Amino acid sequence: MLLLRSYTRADREGCVALFDSNVPAFFAPAERASFVDYLDDDVVREGIRELVLVDGDRVIACGGLGLRDGEARMCWGIVHRERHGQHLGDLLLLVRLVLGARAGATRGGLDTIPAVTTFFARKGFVVTRAEDDHYGPGIHRRDMELPLTEATVATLRRELAHLLVECEVQVSPDLGL
Numbered sequence: 001m002l003l004l005r006s007y008t009r010a011d012r013e014g015c016v017a018l019f020d021s022n023v024p025a026f027f028a029p030a031e032r033a034s035f036v037d038y039l040d041d042d043v044v045r046e047g048i049r050e051l052v053l054v055d056g057d058r059v060i061a062c063g064g065l066g067l068r069d070g071e072a073r074m075c076w077g078i079v080h081r082e083r084h085g086q087h088l089g090d091l092l093l094l095v096r097l098v099l100g101a102r103a104g105a106t107r108g109g110l111d112t113i114p115a116v117t118t119f120f121a122r123k124g125f126v127v128t129r130a131e132d133d134h135y136g137p138g139i140h141r142r143d144m145e146l147p148l149t150e151a152t153v154a155t156l157r158r159e160l161a162h163l164l165v166e167c168e169v170q171v172s173p174d175l176g177l
């Protein structure tokens, strides 16, 4: 059984290892410092709810939820490279959107690279802005948004309930899902 729970400082190295496992396919080495700053600083300063998915004592995925101005912001959603394709990325995305909606957000938002836009588009996200070379030379940025209507949230909830069973994930009660 996997466990989804809140991030603690003890998960820091495990989360950085998630990042490293996705270099260079998804992240440039130069982005590592930003991710470490995010974990060490942004998460606390910006009140981001950082979640981790653990298999025993091993962190296998992480992702943050920021809430501001009605937006549920998806921050640094990362699945360990060896665990891609097991629907854990979907699960982590759905959990954060559902928690965001519960906290009053009316839309989901994120920025990512073009190679990942289709992953989010499957859930209804659309590209709202494009900036080439934003993250580095040849590494383009795409901003995406998803309106969290009642009907959309109901669908996300159903999909999440299904995935929690399929992926055998237990959710820590303090997440309030």
Ligand SMILES: CC(C)(COP(=O)(O)OP(=O)(O)OC[C@H]1O[C@@H](n2cnc3c(N)ncnc32)[C@H](O)[C@@H]1OP(=O)(O)O)[C@@H](O)C(=O)NCCC(=O)NCCS
Pocket: 022, 026, 075, 076, 077, 078, 079, 080, 083, 084, 085, 086, 087, 088, 089, 090, 091, 111, 112, 113, 115, 116, 117, 118, 119, 122
């Ligand atoms: C993007 C990411 C989170 C996806 O996680 P994952 O666990 O491999 O994805 P899932 O197994 O949940 O995929 C769900 C579905 O999306 C599809 N999918 C996964 N990645 C995709 C991509 N990059 N483009 C299009 N479809 C994708 C899968 O094929 C699967 O399809 P199915 O439902 O028909 O089987 C993962 O690739 C990752 O951690 N990448 C590095 C970090 C990153 O880029 N994060 C996003 C922005 S910060």
